[in-house]
Amino acid sequence: MKPLYKLATLIFPDRCPYCNCLIEPERIACPRCFEILRQKHIPLSLGVSGYRCVSSFVYGGKVRRMIIRLKFYDRTQYIPQIARVTVDDIKATFADIGFDCITYVPMHTKDEKKRGYNQSELLAKALSKELSLPCLDTLDKIKRTKKQHTLTYSQRRKNLSGAFKAKEGVDISGKSVLMIDDIITSGATLSTCCKALRRAKPKMICCATIASAKNVYPEESVI
Numbered sequence: 001m002k003p004l005y006k007l008a009t010l011i012f013p014d015r016c017p018y019c020n021c022l023i024e025p026e027r028i029a030c031p032r033c034f035e036i037l038r039q040k041h042i043p044l045s046l047g048v049s050g051y052r053c054v055s056s057f058v059y060g061g062k063v064r065r066m067i068i069r070l071k072f073y074d075r076t077q078y079i080p081q082i083a084r085v086t087v088d089d090i091k092a093t094f095a096d097i098g099f100d101c102i103t104y105v106p107m108h109t110k111d112e113k114k115r116g117y118n119q120s121e122l123l124a125k126a127l128s129k130e131l132s133l134p135c136l137d138t139l140d141k142i143k144r145t146k147k148q149h150t151l152t153y154s155q156r157r158k159n160l161s162g163a164f165k166a167k168e169g170v171d172i173s174g175k176s177v178l179m180i181d182d183i184i185t186s187g188a189t190l191s192t193c194c195k196a197l198r199r200a201k202p203k204m205i206c207c208a209t210i211a212s213a214k215n216v217y218p219e220e221s222v223i
Helices: 003-011 031-040 061-072 076-093 109-115 119-131 153-160 188-200
Strands: 044-048 051-058 101-104 139-141 164-166 176-184 204-212
Touching: 051 076, 051 176, 051 188, 061 076, 061 176, 061 204, 076 119, 076 204, 101 119, 119 176, 139 188, 153 188, 164 188, 176 188, 188 204
Parallel strands: 051 204, 101 176, 176 204
Antiparallel strands: 044 051, 139 164
8 A cells, every 4th residue: 555545544534435434444345335245246257259257246336436446546455355255256157167276467567567566466366365276477468558448349359469478488288277357348358368378278268357347249248
């Protein structure tokens, strides 16, 4: 947590977005509302160009604000609570799969240096502890790209072409891998990462995200 944010919480303490009561800085909601959130949410099972994917929330409203704070305002302290929700959905959706490891969508080194962290990596590491699985650094983002949310579906695909590469020496041959990202919209990012990782010859790749934006692309069908 950045020093300026620590100072700000002393003046303007965090409040639960659901009931407005005071909460600790590391929480995304008060205990009561978080339990309701955890129990009432509806995980979405999606198809991402042939890869199975589960998302814990619909991207909108308070969930959208929470993710924006996580990504752009250093609220990385949300990660443990988010992981507690996401891990239940992973277990339920992929009960038929015994994963060997977890990995994540990487950021370009310049972008990660500017932000100070990769939220998808932090979530993957938290999930690896919950699931007792190793978290592996399997991909490099070798090309800086435009922000995906500003582009059409075809532009997203073109924008990501050649952007990711499997790391040299990565050993996932014959393994079942769980790929983590924060949001899925068109599925282009996860699909491109999975295809790049295929060169390392895993047995299977599945995906999980915190949230799913409204999917308007017919190529990404719900299963």
